[in-house]
Amino acid sequence: EEVVVFAAASLKTAMDEIAPAFEAQTGHEVTVSLAGSSALARQIEQGAPADIFISANEAWMDTLEEDGLLAPGSRSDLLRNSIVLIAHGADAVPVEISPALDLPGLLGEGRLAMALVDAVPAGIYGKAALESLGLWDTALPQVAQADNVRAALALVSTGEAPLGIVYATDAAADDNVSVIGTFPEDSHPPIVYPVAELAGREGAAAVAFLAYLHGSEARAAFEAQGFEVISQPGAGD
Amino acid sequence: MEWLGPEEWQAVRLSLRVSFWATLSGLPPALLAAYALARWRFPGKQLLNGLVHLPLILPPVVTGYLLLLTFGTRGPIGSVLQEIGLVFAFRWTGAALAAGIMAFPLLVRAMRLSLEAVDPKLEQAAATLGASRLWVFVTVTLPLILPGIIAGAVLGFAKAMGEFGATITFVSNIPGQTQTLPSAIYAFLQVPGGEHAALRLVAVSVAVAMSALLLSEWLARRAQRRVSGT
Amino acid sequence: MEWLGPEEWQAVRLSLRVSFWATLSGLPPALLAAYALARWRFPGKQLLNGLVHLPLILPPVVTGYLLLLTFGTRGPIGSVLQEIGLVFAFRWTGAALAAGIMAFPLLVRAMRLSLEAVDPKLEQAAATLGASRLWVFVTVTLPLILPGIIAGAVLGFAKAMGEFGATITFVSNIPGQTQTLPSAIYAFLQVPGGEHAALRLVAVSVAVAMSALLLSEWLARRAQRRVSGT
Amino acid sequence: MTLSVDLRHRFKGFELDARFEAPKGITVLFGRSGSGKTTIVNAVAGLLRPDAGRVAADDLVLFDTARSLWLPPHRRRIGYIFQEGRLFPHLSVRQNLRYGAWFSPKRVTPAEVDRVVEMLGIGGLLERRPGALSGGEKQRVAIGRALLSSPRMILADEPLAALDEARKSEILPYFERLRDEAEIPILFVSHSAAEVARLATTVVVLEGGRVTRQGPAVEVLADPAVTPLGARAAGAVLSARVARHHEDGLTELDAGGTALFIPRLEAAPGTPVRVRIAAHEVILSRQRPEGLSALNIISGEVQEIRAGEGPGMLVSLDTKAGRVLARITRRSAKALQLAPGTPCHAVMKTVAVAPEDIGGQGRDVSK
Amino acid sequence: MTLSVDLRHRFKGFELDARFEAPKGITVLFGRSGSGKTTIVNAVAGLLRPDAGRVAADDLVLFDTARSLWLPPHRRRIGYIFQEGRLFPHLSVRQNLRYGAWFSPKRVTPAEVDRVVEMLGIGGLLERRPGALSGGEKQRVAIGRALLSSPRMILADEPLAALDEARKSEILPYFERLRDEAEIPILFVSHSAAEVARLATTVVVLEGGRVTRQGPAVEVLADPAVTPLGARAAGAVLSARVARHHEDGLTELDAGGTALFIPRLEAAPGTPVRVRIAAHEVILSRQRPEGLSALNIISGEVQEIRAGEGPGMLVSLDTKAGRVLARITRRSAKALQLAPGTPCHAVMKTVAVAPEDIGGQGRDVSK
Ligand SMILES: Nc1ncnc2c1ncn2[C@@H]1O[C@H](COP(=O)(O)OP(=O)(O)OP(=O)(O)O)[C@@H](O)[C@H]1O
Ligand SMILES: Nc1ncnc2c1ncn2[C@@H]1O[C@H](COP(=O)(O)OP(=O)(O)OP(=O)(O)O)[C@@H](O)[C@H]1O
Ligand code: MOO
Ligand SMILES: [Mg+2]
């Protein structure tokens, strides 16, 4: 049996590990389509042949749920992530992220690289965090918004922007940037990656894969990428 | 090449297939559109002209979105075509459609430019020798615009090889079905540490496109030599 | 238009400015490249040819990334240009550079096609009348390829209006500085229910580009009439 | 087949208003540069849509604005030899020549092709493309292309202008044969008085878009008023037969009992030939002249004397060989006291009857 | 200024190997279609890079393969009238005419432009583009364009082929004046024997890419062996003066004491003119003939008799008016018992001295 998984592109590395492992274990076949969460959600709305959707964006999952496109009861939160403040250079001086943070001082003439602050989750969370810390208004004029987190990271990595706000998972792997602070969890809505089975596509393989995602092998793969796996009541272990 | 995994090979093959068919099946309608724009007068000509350019003007994501809305399984055209067994949604055919549409304005412009450079006196001469409109086109116009067709095809093929936004928005990124080289490159770029893998694919993409380019140059030189008549 | 917010108006104006300058400043180097490819023989010609096509072949994100690496403040070219006061990073100039580079292959192809259609006998005639290579180019070649230049400019302008991936990757999206229409449209499309706002901007974008198209058609017809010599 | 032409068309600064009939044979359109010749030919071919008018070949109406009738060019089956060649640059000479045959209802035999190729002397060029041809070579291929399209009518716009005399005199007989043997009308634009004089069955003279004179060639050419033709075009055509060949390289013709000497003509005795005698090369004498180097003397009597502009007069002699025209000065006419009925001798040099003024039917013109 | 040409070039199936000198005046390149005329002209202009050779105008070497010297076309200052016009389609006629002046070191005065425009009869076309011109109109503009570029040398590749006789006879005097007054050499390709005979100072005969004959026009044209020229090209040129105008429309010339009658010539008495008398239009007579319509009789004695191929002979007469050539048959020569020293009369008709065979220096040729 075949399972088609639509997954946010940021999960590529993890999915590249999980899918073959699942296939080996169960004999099912997994096809993973990686793209932006919004594109995937739209495709699902237009009848894409997806069995499972892992979104990096809660809002899109909510939309699908409202439209009745999810298999009832199949939605759960799979992963948690955090956003961090990064600076260019391998060993930048850490700062304390608090309302007292002197962002303009740190930025100087430079830019604060973020993902699109009204459209892309990482940007939305970053904006919310800065707002709750009372830093947004001073930061706003210096914010440079990229179309995704990876592009924001690249801006800092190349030194184009001295600072940036990205996911912890992205920051970890780049030698040209250092994490100089993590935004407090309560400064923004929880960053979760919801997963769900799609309505009308329920099948044994899909159910099995869903379970596998919550299982220990998958957990290892996700954690290796820096994600925090949200424990499921009643799932796997 | 050992350093390409089987899935990546698949992407290379798929990209070639998609670009080839996108270009090839784009040529006849592009030729028709170019001919209409260059030679005919009809109401709505500027509308057609605008429509042809649309994929260039719109951000690719929008084009992809519009394709999804119209050619998707639930779209007005997609659902009809599905009846006759022509499915674009989430198939390589859809990738070819998207690439073809994105390449279309480039095909049309190159051909139109060549068409406008054809000396109408030669076509008239052919008519006096008994060739009907269609035959004039086939025996005189077409050979004379061959360089333009080749130029258009090259541009179109290159564009199709690089097309990403519309494709991934329309048919997603399904390995073996719709995962072209650019989609694969994009996916690599979305994860930490994927840059090297992405660059490898970029290199493959460039190599393939360059070969096509060299071939086209050679063809174009031959065609040009024919046309300049020496 | 009341239904456009001030920030959106800004995006419209910026897109126009970016596309205009991208096209305009792209024309001379494109003309040079087209001339070199059409007329000269030199080692590395096919390399130049490939380079010109590169922005078409590469996914725009990759192009944007490469631009960032080379034209960024720390990039090898960017840092030098900065010395002379030419900054691209996070400026509209950078958006224009990205759009210009993406449009470049289209400019070059159209011009090259026209150049190859120019009758060398006319250029020879000009030479016998005392015109040096440069003057022949200015007084004969250039007027004769005007339709091609216009065609290329239209394609380039349209492409620049729609360019998104390379631009946002290179100079990101700063309202009033680098937020072009496509960036704004893209942002709307990322959020559920943003389609309507996006479509409104798409409509503006299409309207603007169509006006440019109509203007170009008019210019091209005039140029064509000049060239066909009646 | 007769072609009747009636055309009105305006260009900025030029107005065409021409009406004429082109019967079987060669109708030469004659007129100065810019007088509207090519415009007429284009309209007949269907390449120009005139403002108003009608062109018909016998019953076949090519177009008629009154009846909104318009036969598209490719259905007119017209062999058009363009003023500027218009060869297909992407096709070889051979393919250019064959082009018309692809669309022709009649089959063109290889023998026919060979004959035209040989006549035009383009056998060595067949595999070349037009870009590698000289000016005259291009023009010859263009002639061949039109001739080999099995046309119902031929339009030739200065087909021979780019050719040398020798080549012309090889091709002219071909047109003559078309004129004499084939039923198709030929509309022939030419600036050359010699060509006109030799080929024309009918002459149409154009001036500024209007037909100022039209009629059978013999009449029009003999008319001193036809100034654009130049004084040199007037002449008479005599019918003769080859009588015998002499050892000193001369051929003797028999023109109604009068012997005429011309440079050797490769034709068997008995072959009928047409000899044109240009009026300006004829000298008149009241007594039969003696001791002159001129070998040809035809006796007759003055039939008519017409005065033109200038100092010239055109004298028509009635002779046993046929009508002979002589252009002489007023002063001479007075001195010789010429009047209708005066007996008179026409004197012309042997060599004045130049080879290109000899047309024949029995000759193997393809040689 | 003398142009010396030495060229070797191969095309597939054609080999050019030509060496000749073109002194001041008009050097006519004469030869059949495909004989290499345009190839030579292109090489002189710098449009074709020949395999080997050298072309120099006096001390100025245009190119020399031995010394790897190559002057680019635009520095050669050559007025090239192309066989196929080559007007700039995007420029008006006026701009086309002025094009050369933009790059010329010499200023072209408006008066000069006006004169050329008037001579070519293109005053009404100045604002048009070439696409709206007739074939002959294009050719005339092309002539004007070349003439107005203040060239150091003129190359004319069949410049008059597309023109009617009347137009030709308006333009020919202009070339004559260039020949006679300006110091610039003119290389002139022509197929027309009449043009060659009238214009040529020097004649270069080409056959299959090789020069078969070259020399002063009078010599080459008088040579019966020069077959490609055709019998009609031989002729002598007499220097004369206008003596008086008669009421019957004739003008009397004085050629070394002999009176010659020609159709009225608009020139004041005393004006020197050159009159060409074509050899094939001259009749010889031992006695002075009486009662002929021919008005011009020149007495002299036979200087030389040359036999050519065929039945013709060329007789040179020494007369007080100058040398006169007559082409007569062998048979007549025998009958008249001509030999060097024989006194003899040359007879030619008035009208045989056609207007276009009259060239003058005193005439206002722009009219
Ligand atoms: N580009 C070329 N490639 C090959 N052969 C050529 C080329 N151009 C000319 N030729 C050949 O060279 C010969 C000389 O050509 P050229 O144009 O000099 O002739 P021409 O004397 O000017 O003839 P015409 O009177 O017909 O114009 C011809 O046989 C022609 O076919
Ligand atoms: N497209 C056009 N637009 C305007 N005027 C034109 C156009 N074509 C021709 N003419 C004018 O119409 C007149 C007749 O042209 P046409 O070509 O019929 O002359 P022609 O008799 O063939 O002359 P030639 O012997 O020079 O070829 C000319 O005065 C010409 O300038
Ligand atoms: O698809 Mo993303 O992971 O929302 O940037
Ligand atoms: Mg004409």
Ligand SMILES: [Mg+2]
């Ligand atoms: Mg030539």
